[in-house]
Amino acid sequence: MTDQPSSIASEEIAASIPFSGTPAKYLKICIFGSIGIHAYLFFGYWAIKTFLAHEPWPNGWLVLVLTIVSTVWFAWYSYSWIMRLDAQYGRGSGWLQESTSVKLPWEMPRPKKKG
Numbered sequence: 001m002t003d004q005p006s007s008i009a010s011e012e013i014a015a016s017i018p019f020s021g022t023p024a025k026y027l028k029i030c031i032f033g034s035i036g037i038h039a040y041l042f043f044g045y046w047a048i049k050t051f052l053a054h055e056p057w058p059n060g061w062l063v064l065v066l067t068i069v070s071t072v073w074f075a076w077y078s079y080s081w082i083m084r085l086d087a088q089y090g091r092g093s094g095w096l097q098e099s100t101s102v103k104l105p106w107e108m109p110r111p112k113k114k115g
Contacts, residue, residue, distance in 0.1 A: 026082050034075035042067045 045063070049055050057063075 021086055023083065026086070027079055030075045030079040030082065034071050034078065038067055038071040038074070 042063070046057075049057070
């Protein structure tokens with residue numbers, strides 16, 4: 001039996017487990033996420049233009065080049081954002097650390113000093 005209240009759902013417990021992130025993991029997440037999002041948008045645009053509108057490819061290679069440039073930019077920007085979020089970059093000048101004390105129900109009060 002655990003000391004944990006039964007009112008806490010297992011999803012909340014799983015969400016509270018910290019992510020063991022490293023810069024390499026963050027880079028993989030950003031690269032694959034950017035490629036996935038842009039591939040979805042690019043092929044969706046292509047399918048709409050080809051199958052629904054029955055039009056030839058509109059701008060030659062321009063759309064493909066813009067998609068690749070946007071993919072690279074988005075991966076770089078999201079990587080720098082997630083690294084700042086994880087405090088791997090930055091000085092922390094905008095952070096606030098507030099002191100908080102919590103009294104747990106099973107704590108015993110400290111004995112008063114005599115003297």
